Amino acid sequence: MDKLVIAIDGPSGSGKSTVGKAIARRLGYLYIDSGAVYRAVGRKALDTNTSLEDATSVARLANLSSITLEGDPDHLRVFLDGRDVSGQIRLPDASHASSVVATIPEVREAVVEKLREMARAGGVVMDGRDIGTKVFPDAQVKLFLDASLDVRARRRCEEERERGRDVTADQIREELEARDRRDCERTATPLVKAPDAVFIDTSDLPLDAVVERALEIARTRSQT
Numbered sequence: 001m002d003k004l005v006i007a008i009d010g011p012s013g014s015g016k017s018t019v020g021k022a023i024a025r026r027l028g029y030l031y032i033d034s035g036a037v038y039r040a041v042g043r044k045a046l047d048t049n050t051s052l053e054d055a056t057s058v059a060r061l062a063n064l065s066s067i068t069l070e071g072d073p074d075h076l077r078v079f080l081d082g083r084d085v086s087g088q089i090r091l092p093d094a095s096h097a098s099s100v101v102a103t104i105p106e107v108r109e110a111v112v113e114k115l116r117e118m119a120r121a122g123g124v125v126m127d128g129r130d131i132g133t134k135v136f137p138d139a140q141v142k143l144f145l146d147a148s149l150d151v152r153a154r155r156r157c158e159e160e161r162e163r164g165r166d167v168t169a170d171q172i173r174e175e176l177e178a179r180d181r182r183d184c185e186r187t188a189t190p191l192v193k194a195p196d197a198v199f200i201d202t203s204d205l206p207l208d209a210v211v212e213r214a215l216e217i218a219r220t221r222s223q224t
């Protein structure tokens with residue numbers, strides 16, 4: 001198959017990363033978790049006591065930081081200025097910080113540039129909120145995944161518990177709602193479905209079925 005760009009967007013818990021990793025594994029593509037880059041910027045702001053509201057300083061951090069993703073889709077490690085921060089970027093404070101810094105237009109510009117550079121060689125699956133609309137508007141395959149808030153909260157809750165965090169479904173639901181609101185209401189590339197993205201509601205669909213559907217679309221696009 002040609003070296004396609006496969007863009008997967010959608011809110012937290014919609015199944016993007018599970019589906020994205022599986023597609024990348026099946027096609028032997030690079031998997032890029034764009035949220036991890038925003039999380040690394042949020043982590044750095046917290047660790048350097050930079051106010052999340054100070055757009056100029058946070059944008060400077062985003063521009064000056066080295067953020068790299070290494071390893072195969074199932075063992076992805078995130079490095080911030082050479083330090084492995086894979087665990088620290090998943091902590092609740094980093095989840096919140098990433099969502100706040102992602103509203104700053106200059107931060108988004110810096111991250112978009114890094115993401116395009118990471119995907120330079122092609123043959124990539126990238127997931128996020130603006131991949132099909134902004135990062136790769138010409139991606140050959142675009143998916144927009146969504147699911148009900150209940151299903152998304154349940155998925156996130158399971159993931160958080162696997163990481164050892166003692167959370168309730170209500171707590172996760174509130175966090176998701178706040179992050180969804182920030183993603184959808186920000187002026188800089190809010191979370192919207194690209195007009196040419198295929199919409200898939202994953203609430204009642206096994207994620208394997210979504211992967212098969214995506215691969216089918218990729219096969220079709222590869223022949224055109």
Ligand code: C5P
Nearest residue numbers: 034035036038098099102128129130179
């Ligand atoms: O996908 P994940 O939840 O790890 O992303 C962390 C945060 O980064 C999200 O809450 C969202 O606000 C932001 N993000 C974004 N654009 C992307 C990817 C993530 O705004 N392409």
